[in-house]
Amino acid sequence: MTNILIVGIGGVGGYFGSLLSHTFEKSNRATIHFMARGQNLSAIQSRGIHIKSLQGEFTTFPTKVSDDPRAFGQVDYIILCTKSYDIEETIQQLRPTVSKNTVFLPLLNGVDSSARIQSIFPDNLVAEGCANIISRLTAPGVIENFSTFQTIRFGVQGSVPPQLKVLGDLFEEAGIDVHLTDRIWSAIWEKFIFISSAATATSYHNKTFGQIKENTAYRADLEKLTDEICLLAQAKLIDVPENIKERVLQLFDNAPPESTTSMHADFLRQKGKTEVESLTGYVVKEGERYGLDLPTYRKMYIYLSNPNLAHTYTGYRKA
Numbered sequence: 001m002t003n004i005l006i007v008g009i010g011g012v013g014g015y016f017g018s019l020l021s022h023t024f025e026k027s028n029r030a031t032i033h034f035m036a037r038g039q040n041l042s043a044i045q046s047r048g049i050h051i052k053s054l055q056g057e058f059t060t061f062p063t064k065v066s067d068d069p070r071a072f073g074q075v076d077y078i079i080l081c082t083k084s085y086d087i088e089e090t091i092q093q094l095r096p097t098v099s100k101n102t103v104f105l106p107l108l109n110g111v112d113s114s115a116r117i118q119s120i121f122p123d124n125l126v127a128e129g130c131a132n133i134i135s136r137l138t139a140p141g142v143i144e145n146f147s148t149f150q151t152i153r154f155g156v157q158g159s160v161p162p163q164l165k166v167l168g169d170l171f172e173e174a175g176i177d178v179h180l181t182d183r184i185w186s187a188i189w190e191k192f193i194f195i196s197s198a199a200t201a202t203s204y205h206n207k208t209f210g211q212i213k214e215n216t217a218y219r220a221d222l223e224k225l226t227d228e229i230c231l232l233a234q235a236k237l238i239d240v241p242e243n244i245k246e247r248v249l250q251l252f253d254n255a256p257p258e259s260t261t262s263m264h265a266d267f268l269r270q271k272g273k274t275e276v277e278s279l280t281g282y283v284v285k286e287g288e289r290y291g292l293d294l295p296t297y298r299k300m301y302i303y304l305s306n307p308n309l310a311h312t313y314t315g316y317r318k319a
Contacts, residue, residue, distance in 0.1 A: 002030040002170065003075040005097055006062075007090060009036040009044070011135035012107055013081030014143040016152065016176060018051045022060040023174040030170055031063040033072045041067050043141030052138075053145035074099040077167055080106040080113070081131075083266075084278035087113060091120050098124065103163050105154055107131045109199075109262070110278030111192045127164055128184045129154030130191045134259075146256075151177040155184040189238045194248045197225035199263035199279045204300040206264070206314065210257025222252065224296040229283055235290040267304075267313040276304045 006017035013034075021032040036044055043049075048061040064071055075097050082090050087108070104126045106113040114128045134147035152171060155164060160182050171178040181187060201212055201222040212218045226245050233240050241247060266274040284301045287294040303309070 001028060002077070002166065003033070003073075004030060004077045004079065004167075004170070005033045005035060005072055005075045005094075006079050006081065007035045007094065008081035008083075008086075009034050009040055009049070010081065010137045011143060011145075012131050012133065013079065014049060014137060015051065015053075015133060015135045015145055015150070016081075016107075016131065016171075016174075017062070017079070018049050018058075018060050018143060019150075019174040019176055020170065021049070021062045022051075022058055024170075025060055033075065034062040034065040035067065035069065035072070036065055037067040039140040040137065041065065043139075047141060050142045051145070052142070053135075054148060069094050070096045072097050075102060077103050077105060077163075080104065080108065080117070082108070083262075083273070084108050084110045084113060084275045085273050087116050088120065091117055100124065103127065103167070105129050105167070107152065107154075108278075109192075109195050109275060110282060111188055112278060112282055125156075125161060125163060127154050127156055127161075128188055130188050132191065134256075149177065150175075151179070153179045153181060153184065153187040155181040157185050158182055183239065186239045189233050190240050190244060190247075193226065193229050193233065193240065193244060194251050195261070196229055196279045196283055197222060197248065198252055199261040199275070200225055200297065200300050200304070202261045202264040203267050203274075203276070203280075203304055206267075208258055208260045209252060209255040213253055213257065221296060223249070225300075228287070228292075228294040228297050231292055231294070232283055232287050232290065235292060236286070267309070270311055270313055272311055274304075276301070280304055 006013045017034060024030040024032060044065045048059045050059045102124055104117050107129050114126045118126045130153050132149060132151040135143060135145040138144045164180055168178050168180040205218050207218060212222055226248050230245060263275045263279055280301045283297050
């Protein structure tokens with residue numbers, strides 16, 4: 001019996017976790033646990049988690065759902081789908097669930113998640129991964145997938161540990177488009193280049209995808225951000241496609257015009273926490289470490305990293 005704990009029951013964790021739960025709900029091959037909190041926890045405990053997608057709808061009941069890590073015992077896999085700013089606090093809370101054999105798989109927006117987890121559990125296997133899906137928690141216990149794709153890419157750079165093959169087989173059985181690779185850095189950075197530039201542009205200008213696309217100056221800023229982060233990837237010897245800029249801009253243009261990034265949404269909620277350090281600050285600081293001049297990132301990071309901004313956000317206004 002394989003024990004899997006999903007931490008962070010939002011659009012990513014809730015959707016992929018529910019596919020696993022629905023598949024193995026009546027099976028003795030795997031138990032799927034959800035760590036949730038607040039109204040989401042209460043809803044899932046009372047009526048399960050409901051999934052809506054273009055493929056149909058279903059409701060599933062995880063093996064266990066709780067906000068107390070001690071309820072799950074030690075597990076084989078922890079799939080982490082929280083925000084990047086919660087990593088250290090969350091991982092420390094998960095100590096009761098971790099044995100020497102527990103494998104971590106973060107599916108977060110940044111590229112530094114695995115290293116941060118590994119610093120806390122240096123002897124455990126920590127994979128790297130990224131999810132490609134457009135989904136969100138639309139109500140407590142309700143996840144909606146708006147995309148036609150549901151892809152997870154994961155692995156360890158340079159090798160394919162057998163523990164990851166087991167997890168990949170379970171993903172595949174649950175109907176997830178899964179790619180286990182020993183070149184995971186390329187996949188993660190391809191997504192990061194898009195997420196970082198899009199999140200930085202939408203948050204700095206306080207505009208949706210469509211508004212950025214339609215405004216010449218905003219669109220030019222997005223292209224500058226993409227050029228700059230590609231310079232960083234090149235300096236770090238990350239193997240990304242030669243046409244990565246064109247692919248990123250096409251992804252941006254094809255996104256629903258009224259949609260925005262999760263970092264921009266966090267600023268709009270004014271709750272005081274955003275992913276600016278992982279998605280914007282990381283690029284600036286790594287650029288400095290490699291001696292790169294990234295003026296657009298630096299300008300936007302100075303504005304977005306203001307500690308008071310997340311509580312008073314109205315977006316950037318040019319004079």
